[in-house]
Amino acid sequence: MSLVRTNLAILGLQWGDEGKGKVVDLLSPHFHQVVRFQGGNNAGHTVVVDGQSIALHQVPSGALHPGCFLVVGNGVVLNLDVFQQELDRLKARGFDLTGRLMLSDRAHIILPHHIALDLWREGGANKIGTTGRGIGPAYEMKAGRMGVRLGDLLHPDTLAERIGHGYEEVRLRLGAGAADLPTLDAIVEGLLRTAKPLLPFIGDTQTHLVTAWERGDRILFEGAQAALLDIDHGTYPFVTSSNCSLGGLFTGTGLSPKALDKILGIAKAYTTRVGSGPFPAEMHDAIGERLRQVGKEFGTTTGRPRRCGWFDAPITAHACRTNGVDGLAIMKLDVLDGLDEVGLIVGYRTGEGTLTTKLPSCAADWKELKPEVKMFKGWASTRGVTRHGELPAEAHAYLEALVESVEVPIAYLSTGPDRQEGCIYPGTFLEPLLA
Ligand code: GDP
Ligand code: IMO
Ligand code: MG
Numbered sequence: 001m002s003l004v005r006t007n008l009a010i011l012g013l014q015w016g017d018e019g020k021g022k023v024v025d026l027l028s029p030h031f032h033q034v035v036r037f038q039g040g041n042n043a044g045h046t047v048v049v050d051g052q053s054i055a056l057h058q059v060p061s062g063a064l065h066p067g068c069f070l071v072v073g074n075g076v077v078l079n080l081d082v083f084q085q086e087l088d089r090l091k092a093r094g095f096d097l098t099g100r101l102m103l104s105d106r107a108h109i110i111l112p113h114h115i116a117l118d119l120w121r122e123g124g125a126n127k128i129g130t131t132g133r134g135i136g137p138a139y140e141m142k143a144g145r146m147g148v149r150l151g152d153l154l155h156p157d158t159l160a161e162r163i164g165h166g167y168e169e170v171r172l173r174l175g176a177g178a179a180d181l182p183t184l185d186a187i188v189e190g191l192l193r194t195a196k197p198l199l200p201f202i203g204d205t206q207t208h209l210v211t212a213w214e215r216g217d218r219i220l221f222e223g224a225q226a227a228l229l230d231i232d233h234g235t236y237p238f239v240t241s242s243n244c245s246l247g248g249l250f251t252g253t254g255l256s257p258k259a260l261d262k263i264l265g266i267a268k269a270y271t272t273r274v275g276s277g278p279f280p281a282e283m284h285d286a287i288g289e290r291l292r293q294v295g296k297e298f299g300t301t302t303g304r305p306r307r308c309g310w311f312d313a314p315i316t317a318h319a320c321r322t323n324g325v326d327g328l329a330i331m332k333l334d335v336l337d338g339l340d341e342v343g344l345i346v347g348y349r350t351g352e353g354t355l356t357t358k359l360p361s362c363a364a365d366w367k368e369l370k371p372e373v374k375m376f377k378g379w380a381s382t383r384g385v386t387r388h389g390e391l392p393a394e395a396h397a398y399l400e401a402l403v404e405s406v407e408v409p410i411a412y413l414s415t416g417p418d419r420q421e422g423c424i425y426p427g428t429f430l431e432p433l434l435a
Contacts, residue, residue: 012226021045034062037252039224044300075252105151129275206254238277281309327411
């Protein structure tokens with residue numbers, strides 16, 4: 001095996017939508033395999049090429065590079081209708097994935113009653129602002145041993161029985177609301193119809209990946225969501241239903257931690273969140289609105305406006321610890337261009353006035369935390385900068401303070417949505433990796 005350290009994880013460090021898709025697309029030409037390992041079509045990863053934007057939800061963001069083999073690991077939950085539509089859209093744009101895609105036979109399927117249950121809950125008092133894609137119920141069924149896996153599609157005779165367990169439970173829970181559900185027969189029929197063209201892609205992705213690793217292939221792991229949405233390490237219960245930090249990579253692929261060499265953490269130069277839940281950085285003023293408009297902070301998946309605020313160092317430091325991050329990719333610095341001042345949250349004041357960087361485990365305790373913001377002089381423009389030496393001095397000063405508070409160096413800086421807008425920092429681990 002090669003001694004060069006090559007396998008890289010791309011993980012979100014905030015509440016999602018940091019720009020993971022852009023980074024995966026940018027780095028993919030240097031990798032043989034690009035792997036999704038958790039989440040489903042709650043993810044929306046945007047790739048921009050020559051000003052044209054492509055949103056990917058379940059297909060790995062290496063799709064635009066014909067040399068990349070794409071893997072959807074066992075930890076993912078898949079909506080097959082949406083997956084097929086994504087393949088069709090890609091094909092129409094000239095990206096045919098035939099022969100370079102494998103879907104794990106152990107990945108779970110999102111079914112119509114999972115979506116119905118998600119929407120039914122979101123209509124009640126305990127709503128948490130999910131994407132409404134059935135993600136939570138699909139993972140619940142998996143943990144409850146009532147899930148349906150892609151491999152089950154290869155046994156059509158027992159499929160109705162397999163789906164029936166979960167279907168009956170959902171019907172009971174929905175009560176009168178269950179009247180709108182399709183019948184079990186209709187679900188089975190619809191699933192078999194949608195799945196037919198996808199059957200050739202189903203396989204044993206663990207063996208595929210172990211073999212690829214052993215022969216020295218370079219593997220890129222594409223996280224979805226982010227550390228603060230992680231079911232264990234995020235702002236529970238306002239989280240998604242998978243482990244979107246590092247641990248999920250191993251359970252979601254079946255690969256050993258020894259197969260991973262480096263971890264690149266992705267964070268915006270400010271903070272956003274879509275959906276409900278703790279968000280101390282949130283600014284309801286003109287600056288928050290400006291970040292939303294300039295940064296186009298509207299959900300890729302649902303179109304919802306994202307909540308916006310300054311960069312929150314304590315949450316990002318927590319995410320770096322949870323993920324063992326080797327280097328940061330700081331995205332969307334250009335969105336802060338033209339501001340008189342730029343803020344950085346370095347800690348929180350508790351109700352008693354004590355300064356802390358510790359994150360509460362209980363969502364209710366976040367309410368009393370007030371962000372402690374350090375202000376920096378703004379700068380005119382960083383848009384499209386490709387060399388770190390060309391950044392304005394004020395942007396340098398801000399980024400240095402950010403690094404100091406997070407205690408992880410920057411490896412990549414993004415200065416616009418397009419592939420070429422950004423720079424790899426000299427002397428960091430990304431340089432030899434991409435050589
Ligand atoms: P993901 O879910 O982490 O892949 O991120 P999304 O694709 O949901 O959201 C990130 C958005 O920011 C996308 O529309 C990207 O095209 C865009 N983007 C990425 N990097 C930059 C950047 O450096 N500057 C600007 N202005 N936009 C960026
Ligand atoms: P990417 O991969 C931002 C949020 C939802 C909601 C919570 C639970 O594009 O960064 P779910 O539908 O997963 O049960 O919703 O998680 N959420 C995301 N927010 N980016 C995402 O993915 C998200 N995926 C889920 O808004 O608050
Ligand atoms: Mg997104």
